[in-house]
Amino acid sequence: VTKNLGALAGFGLDSLSAGNQIDWRLLNNELRSQRWYADTLRSWQWNPATYNLGASVGDLLNGRHYPLARRLRNISDKLAQAPAYYAAAKANITGPTREHAELAVQQNEGGLAVFGPALADSVRKSSLSDAEKQLLTQRIAGAQRAVQGYIDFLKKDVLTGREFRSFRIGQALFDRKFALDIQSRYSAGQVLALAQQHKADLLHDMGRRAARLFPKYCAGQPVPKDTLVLIRQVINKLTLKHAPREGFADAVKRQIPTLTKFVNDHQLLTQDPSKPLVVRETPAYMRGSGAGASVSAPGPYDKQANTYYNVEPLPPTWTAAQAESYLREYNDYTLQILNIHEAIPGHYTQLVYANRSPSLVKSIFGNGAMIEGWAVYAERMMLEAGYGQNSDEIWLLWDKWNMRSTLNAVIDNLIQTQHASEQDVVALLTGAGFQEEAEARNKWHLAQG
Incomplete structure (x- = not known):
């Protein structure tokens, strides 16, 4: 790593084209990140x-x-x-x-x-x-x-008779890890402050939409004075529509052609039908982290390979109540937004385009903020283009979904730097985040990594 950093230092940035300057910065960050992970974070010892x-x-x-x-x-x-x-x-x-x-x-x-x-x-x-x-x-x-x-x-x-260290890495390590992983001009503290403000903006929009939907879904009931209670009552009605326990992955598969057709019909971007997307149950060796869905994409050296959309099946050990909680979190509205985010035109589409880059550096060492940012942007782009008929229902549950991304930025920081407990995290996510308890506890596990 030191040798390669020295080689990079031999290039004057002013002598490079704009594209090569970006490549230089990506490589420099990757090498510094590798050295920091190995020498400072040292997760190879404790993970x-x-x-x-x-x-x-x-x-x-x-x-x-x-x-x-x-x-x-x-x-x-x-x-x-x-x-x-x-x-x-x-x-x-x-x-x-x-x-x-x-x-x-x-x-x-x-x-x-x-x-x-x-x-x-x-x-x-x-x-x-x-x-x-x-x-x-x-x-x-x-x-x-x-x-x-x-x-x-x-x-x-x-796992028997040994002292364990905390999974929390503390403020200094978290700040440095954030800078290396995200590669943003914003610090971890600045992102936390922005997330808190965006949380307030989302709650304002959710309150407006829930007020309009309340007479339709809660007819004859008194309108709650507490905005959070109002929003929760409407969401509880909307989330009753969801896939059956044994048909969750099939529900995902059925939506992919609909998303593809909408993107094509509205000419939002050019799809590549030669690059297959395969929906599969998450392989057993990838389960347990708390990520219910993810994409495994081939890199630039294997462009014709399948891109796998991994959907984690509900654990057979879950009770009926736990399964119902999870399925309500991924209700019929939210499942569409999830598929936009993970598949079309989100992560899957972006990663297909990444493999077209003439720069292998950009294809291999992509910017994490851009990758995740595109998927979040794609959700709103689809809804603003008319997906979901611009209904208050899908916009309210998009607000709820976007609140998840927003609160992720909050609780990642609180857990790692301020000793937030599982109880604290679940309370925040099921309260202002309106998440189901099963999803909130999954996020607790995911944030420990």
């Missing part, structure tokens, strides 16, 4: 979930850049080092957090599925020689033992 071989093997297996045989040879080379990889992981872990140790167990248990029937079937049908197939099969078995050994280590040695 056992850092180590998960299933995730990288799953990405290789699902890729399209190289033929199957070549990808399997790459997987074989990687799995040859599985015992050493997990031995190093065990040696590295010092002063872990309980929360990340528990997450590591869950995700590595999910990662074992990567080394199961799908991988074995790919080996069988590949053009590898018999000797290569035999060697890879042996290495798969060795990787399974290494992963299971790590899980056993976490359960028996890490």
